[in-house]
Amino acid sequence: MAAQYSIRDLLPLDSSTNFVFLGEAGGGKSEIALNVAQALAETGDKPVHFFDLDMTKPLFRSRDQRSMLEDLGVEVHYEEQFMDAPTLTGGVRRLLNDQGCYTVLDVGGDYIGARSIGGYAPLLNRDGTTIYYVINPFRPWSATLEHIDKVLGETLGVSHVELARLRLIGNPNLGPETTTAEVAIGAQQLVDMVGPYKPVDFLTVRKELCLGLPDGLPCPVLPIRLYLTYPWASPEQEGI
Numbered sequence: 001m002a003a004q005y006s007i008r009d010l011l012p013l014d015s016s017t018n019f020v021f022l023g024e025a026g027g028g029k030s031e032i033a034l035n036v037a038q039a040l041a042e043t044g045d046k047p048v049h050f051f052d053l054d055m056t057k058p059l060f061r062s063r064d065q066r067s068m069l070e071d072l073g074v075e076v077h078y079e080e081q082f083m084d085a086p087t088l089t090g091g092v093r094r095l096l097n098d099q100g101c102y103t104v105l106d107v108g109g110d111y112i113g114a115r116s117i118g119g120y121a122p123l124l125n126r127d128g129t130t131i132y133y134v135i136n137p138f139r140p141w142s143a144t145l146e147h148i149d150k151v152l153g154e155t156l157g158v159s160h161v162e163l164a165r166l167r168l169i170g171n172p173n174l175g176p177e178t179t180t181a182e183v184a185i186g187a188q189q190l191v192d193m194v195g196p197y198k199p200v201d202f203l204t205v206r207k208e209l210c211l212g213l214p215d216g217l218p219c220p221v222l223p224i225r226l227y228l229t230y231p232w233a234s235p236e237q238e239g240i
Helices: 029-043 062-071 092-096 110-124 145-159 180-194
Strands: 018-023 048-053 075-077 102-107 129-135 166-170 200-206 221-224
Touching: 018 029, 018 110, 018 145, 029 048, 029 062, 029 102, 029 129, 029 200, 029 221, 048 062, 048 092, 048 110, 062 075, 092 102, 092 110, 102 110, 110 129, 110 145, 129 145, 129 200, 145 180, 166 180, 180 200
Parallel strands: 018 102, 018 129, 048 075, 048 102, 129 166, 166 200, 200 221
Antiparallel strands: none
């Protein structure tokens, strides 16, 4: 059985108060951002502010879990949209500067969504902020190193995030029916592709699968729960 870790083990809580999640649309960053916000709230260390800055899709938005986060004491920030009209969410700059709280930013997919944080680049490219790029190697635009490089380059170009400050999370899954064997295959595939250039900090895996994961995975494992599922999904698919 592969070892499992907590956010205290894997996130630099001693040096960062801001955690930003970027990545290809559909790669799983919203699920991960929700899990991190929940875990940060449960530490009780500091107040937690969660920003849903995703303006690229109507489904699977972290704002849909607002009640869950607020029940934990997390303050949720987002702006209502009409169709795909761009909107700005207030308070980002102020809270990125506030070391007395944790701030979690769920940024929209690829370069379209990443434009929303371009104006905050000076605050992001500094100590105290950790920026994660989430990669699911089973997604179409993450299946090869060339595809990853293309989407990543476009994302960094509009967000103005410095490549040297970026950290990688692997999220190898094929949806609710993912098997432990597929997790292991995807994890190794990802590390083989990007490892020579940048390390993968850790993997995120649905917690129900973690007990069956094999030893020898190339990265530490952070168990997560699936919050963003189709309304008709079964309890097992929802990770309950």
